[in-house]
Amino acid sequence: MNQEDLNTRLSEIKSKLISIEQTTDNRIYLLCEAQNNYEVCRFLFEDLALRFVIATGIDSDNWFEVLYHFSNDETSHIVTVKAFIRDRENPAIESISPFLPGAEWIEREIQDLFGIKIKNHPNMRRLILNDDWPEGVYPLRKEVRK
């Protein structure tokens, strides 16, 4: 898939996105709301056959973000899905592990460190935190870091 194909194919999913941003020649960010993350990631992985790299959780004060990084190795593009979770009280997002087992660990890690509930995860247990770590304390949240 060359660059033009990639841009054309990405526009197919536009209805699920807030916007598409391009920071440099080969870094593309797809911004979406939390409820669309499953559909957008499934499209990138299954329909466009991009390679899953990793996911990143971010606490941005008023909301949470989960970033899913995908790589198109043929054109050197990194396509990042940026899902915004607006509900700070009960943050939750759909798991992408059912079709992408390579994401199982990182989703467990995000739940551990940010307290973002990963819905429908096939094997949700703690990954990073110790068994005796208190419930409800999430090490990478802003209020804990302060």
Add this chain to the structure above:
Amino acid sequence: MKKTVQKPVLAVGPFHPLQEEMEYFQLTVDGETVTDIDVRISYNHRGIEGISETLQFDQVPYLVSRVCGICSASHPLAYINAVEEIAGITAPERAQYIRVIINELERIHSHLLWVGLGGHFIGYDTVFMWAWKYREPVLDLLEEITGNRNNYGNVCVGGCREDIPDEKIPKILKELDKVEQKTEMLTKAVLDDPILHARLKGVGILSKEDAIKYAVTGPTARGSDVAIDVRYDDPYAAYGDLDWKVISQPKGDVFDKAVVRLLEIFESIKMTKEALKKLPKGPIALEVKEIPSGEGCGHAEAPRGETFHYVRSDGGNRPVRHKIRAPSYVNVPSFRASCIGETISDVTITLAAVDPCYSCTERVAVVDSHNNVIHDYDTLLRMSREKTARIKKEIGAPELKMEDF
């Protein structure tokens, strides 16, 4: 009274005194066959992503070079790639070449280390001794260039900290010739050995489909016919200027992963030599005053696979978020695909084939349903070696002699 059937469990881990990673694998076994696998990690979580947000941009490379002792060139480089992307700067050409040289020397010594340990696990201690002996001069070269055998601390935002003096280049080239010659002997001995073929072929297969699903990278992916390599696919540093090829093998078994690593050593030697010969003149670093706000993704091909760093800046002097993806973190879960259905005697080498920083394999113990240890690590290692000896006898192979190398 309710009677529950307890399946025998094979516990691998959790601690290994040799290396800094600790992992615990729990294998459910039916006789000799592994039927399920469960993993626990994070016994030694150091919170590097959290610490990184308390350091300034130019201090972070020293922190991330300590993520892994062996990948201590590729982690800082991936981070630098991300920060340079945010700042929109490109390091001087000479610095790009120096980055390649250090990263490729790192790959050579890491792959030799793996070959040695792989040999050790199946009872070929001669391979272990020789591979590590050949690895030593590579570490000496790194010490000569950077001042350290590991944790080189040579890369910085905008370039490199230390230059490679031109007068050292002939000596380095000479040493590399020697390393190449010896590695060639070792490679031929390993690849021509009928016992290794019998012992490693068809063992621990990771299919191409599973390699894609589990998103593995590095030799683990390339051994399964997924020819991806960040150096080739998204060239950073000076990789785009050099002449080399991506090595891949079709079958996905332990043997193919070994072949990939052995052949990659030669590509790395070739690349290092070319980079040394072409090393451009000029400055090695730019002065970088501040990092603007923004976000960047940097990646680099570490010996074990893709190292990926995501950095977000708010225009201050520290990253507000720094995500690190180490290759083993993603490669390790692929054990579910490669170990289930294998026998216990093959698990040691199948786990090792991913090159997961070995933390796990030293403390293998088989326990029965009453949690009494019936096989300890030594027993399992002995079982693995006995299988090698059995194959040896069956195919009537001669004893491996020192002179063969």
